[in-house]
Amino acid sequence: MALFRKKSEGGLMDVIRCDEPEYLVWKWRPSGDANSTKKENAIRYGSSLRVKDGELAVFVYNQKDGGSQDFIIGPHDQTIKTANFPVLTNIVGTAFGGASPFQAEIYFINLSGNVQIRFGIPYFDVFDPRFMDFAVPMAVRGTITFNITDYKGFIKLNRLINFELDDFKIQIKDAITKYIKGVVTNIPLDNGIPVLQMERKILEINDLVAQYLGPRLEIDFGVNMKGLDIASLEIDKETEGYAELRKVTAEQTTKTVGAQTDVNIRNLQDTQEINAINMAETLRIQREEAQRAQKLQSEAQNLSVHQLNQQTDVAKTAAKSMGMMGSGGNGGSSGGGGMMDPGSMMASMAMGGAVGSGMAGVVGGMMQGMNQEKQTPPPPPQVQYSLSVNGQQSGPFAWQQIQQMVQNGQITKETYVWKQGMSGWEFAGNVQELSSLFGTVPPPPPPAP
Known part of the structure; x- marks a missing residue:
């Protein structure tokens, strides 16, 4: 907005300023022909230029030769002088003694205001790559x-002459439509989001579109995108394509679930087979250990x-010798008249004592062993548990x-177990005699390199 005062010297401008409440670019220029030196169509030295905080005033001179520019960033409130605008030194002729009016266009650019555009992109086709x-x-x-x-980049990309914000918004809307359609169409392929789930992934899609859109608006239009808010991704659910998809x-989901179920069943079968093999091997080891112990016991008894x-046999020999003591060692045929042989008698008595002592020791040892076997209590009955994994019972x-x-990690605290005497199935971790086993389970092995 320009304010004029009707003065006697021809209505010269006293104050140049913008009073528009909302704008992006607001343009002021004097009336009359370009490069006119008439005072009523020009700006003179000594006029006051006022630029508010958050505004930029752009002076454009000599449009015919491509234009020269001065940038005044607010807040600014000074008179127009050559010292303030160095470019004027080469424009204003010395014939006017530094007091001549000059032609210029002045643009006020709002650097602090935000422009908001609502957009609605009509239906376009999206395909699931599968x-x-x-x-x-x-x-x-x-x-x-x-x-x-970046006001210099903005001015470079946009003609300030006859700038209209509505036209500028239309240009940006067209660009937004093109860019958003391009990003959203490729999201199922590039980001792996199925078409039927895109409505629920709106926040993730919003970020993907913003990452793509922001740099392009800056390059194409010289504006800074402060925010993008995709309010809705709307699928036309009445179409045949949506129903078929x-x-x-x-x-496909049913087939995948079925295949996964088959894999789980095979894994369970493999686990049961491994358990059966382990059980058979354990029983074989137990049988071999029992047979070995029985063999050793039999050998000791033998x-x-x-x-x-x-x-x-030694005792029998001793007894025979004692029977021959009266014969003097020759069967009673000697002339001794049946008298006892003292040497044979003493030898027989010594041998008999030794034999008796040995037999007593052997018999005593056998009796002691028998008593020990009788006193040793029989081993307690072996506890056996049945398992239930995914509804499949195995064991005991x-x-x-x-x-x-x-x-081996085949049984965890959450594995259902049962033994005779229990009222029902229970977690292994809740069974008192099994709970101690889980305190010493080593951690899983590290992954293969």
Whole structure:
């Protein structure tokens, strides 16, 4: 807005300023022909220029030769002098003695204001890369906010002469429509978001569009995009393409779930087979250990019997010798008249004592062993548990098998177990005699390099 005073010297301008409440670019220039020196059509030295904070005043001279510019950033309130505008030194002729009026165009640019544009992009086709035969119409609605920060870049890209904000908004809307359609159309392929899930991914899509749109508005129009708010991604759910896409997607999902179920069943079967092999191997080891212990016990018993037999033979020999004591060693045929042989008698008595002592020791040892066997209580009955994994029952498994399966990670605290005497299935971690097994389970092995 320009304010004039009717003065006697021809109505010269006293104050140049902009009083528009809302604007992006506001233009002022004197009336009359370009390069006219008439005072009523020109600006004179000594006029006052007022630029508010957040505004920029651009002086454009000599448009015919391409134009020269001076930039005055507010706040500014001074008279127009050559010292304030160095470019005037080369424009104003010395014939006027530094007091001649001059022609110029003055543009006020709002650097602090924000321009908001609402946009609505009508339906366009979006395709899922997995099912390219089905086009799904989608519309985008939202708001974009921008301002001017690089005013020199803005002036370079936009003609300030006859600048109209409405026309400028239309240009930006056209660019927004092109860019947003390009980004949204490629999101299923470039970012892996299925078409049927795009409505729920609006925040993620908003960020993707903003990353693409901001730099392009700056390059194409010289404006700074302060914010993008996509309010809705609307799919036309009444179209045949949408119905067909939902159908094939549901079928694909069913196949995927079925395949995953088959994999889980195979894994369970493999686990059960491994458990059966482990159980058979454990039982084989237990049988071999029992057979080995029984063999050792039999060998020990046979050794005792052998020793007893040997001592019995010795006793028999001693008894025979005692029977011959009266014969003097020659069967009673000597002339001794049946008198006892003292040497044979003493030898027989010594041998008999030794034999008796040995037999007593052997018999006593056997009796002691028998007593020990009778006193040793029989081993307690072996506790066995059944398992339930994903509704499949296996087992029962012995304690050693349970312990090994816990260490292998096949049984966790959340595995259902049952043994005879329990009222129902229970988590392994809640069974008192099993809970101690989980405190010593080593962590899982590190991943393969």
